[in-house]
Amino acid sequence: MTPNHDSLEEMVAPYALGALEPEEQETVGAHIQACASCRELLNRLSMAAAAIPLAVAEVRLPSRLRSQILSAAAATPPGERAERRPARVLPLQRSRISRRSSQPRWEWPSWASNAAVAVLAIGLLGLGAWNVNLQQQLNRPPASHQILGQGEMAGSQATVTTVSQDRLALVSFEKMPQAPAGKVYELWLIGDDGKPLPAGVFTPDQRGTYTLVVNRDVRGVRKVAVTVEDGPDGTSAPTQTPQLTGSIS
């Protein structure tokens, strides 16, 4: 029996809260498309429902999650994002975390394994719309270099991951001391000519970590260095000898 208008209207609130069975949701969704008054009711109730999660008590984010997400996204750089193709996921190390015993320690979403299969298939077959250059880039693991701090920055370190030679690198800092008040850290890229080019400023979080995205051509870059400069924008040329520096070539 086809439900009447009143019984469908009664289900608009459960619909807004996602509390219907799939078939009920389909029925109510179709009705809302055709019924202006129920559509208006849904707009009103959905607005209230959308506010509910904004009241949630804040839980501190794990610092590693930021670099995991940005690295995975960067692995599918601009121009390579096809419709419905998920981002490739970089094989980043996941630190130990407690879980419920019934849960697997690390279970990639199903699309991640699909992406891995897709990338492997591209590499094996060498066919399709991808050109040879792109295939090589997709199948090549990102180059990674470790750099260490000295002097006042002894103990600090950074990992430079070159995702795409001509476009993108990620620099993940760890154990960085807090910059003095009014100061920021500034990253420099140094090529064969020895001239440092500014590549971004940052302030590490309370744990001394930060991941900086260098969205520019990094071909020809031989070294990276970090100095402390005036905040919030840094400078166009370093004003001190870097105490965190290393080779990336």
Added chain:
Amino acid sequence: MAIRLRQDADDSDGAIAEALQRGDVAGLERLYDRYGTLAYSVAMRVLGDHGRSEDVVQECFLKLWNSSSRFDINRGSLRTWLITAVRNRSIDHLRGRAAHERQEREIPFDAEAAGEGSNPWREVVQGMERELIQEALERLPQEQRQAVELAFYHGYTQKEIAESVNVPLSTIKGRMRLALEKLHSYLQGRGLIDDA
């Protein structure tokens, strides 16, 4: 009548959306810095498990990244899209459902940012916003709040809720409707929801 939820104290969500559409990772970085904590907090509220919450948040940010070329900022806010996706995916994890079993509903309203301001100001406004919504939820009669929370944070259907609290299904429908109407009215009266 268009109904709009005031989203942020600045209007740069549009700039972030444009950066995402260009495929600029810096846009995703800004989005994460702005809403990562909220997304993770929502996942933790549903799942109560750090590892699974991380999985959900990563999945949703990457889903947004991969579909950002199709995202229409005029159809809804980034925050609403992201938090809705995190809540839905968390419920899927909780109930052992695969993502493809869920039919994602488009955001059924327009949303726009209100005013401009610095990051500290945005944080202040967001803090006030959170307090207001908490207050609105606390003012609901216990049985109405329970119906909403069992659906929203535990993923129960209306029928499951009716069975679990042993009341007729029509009562649960009514409680949900009344709760959402009161929430809307309270937030609208305090300028958090716009009618235009």
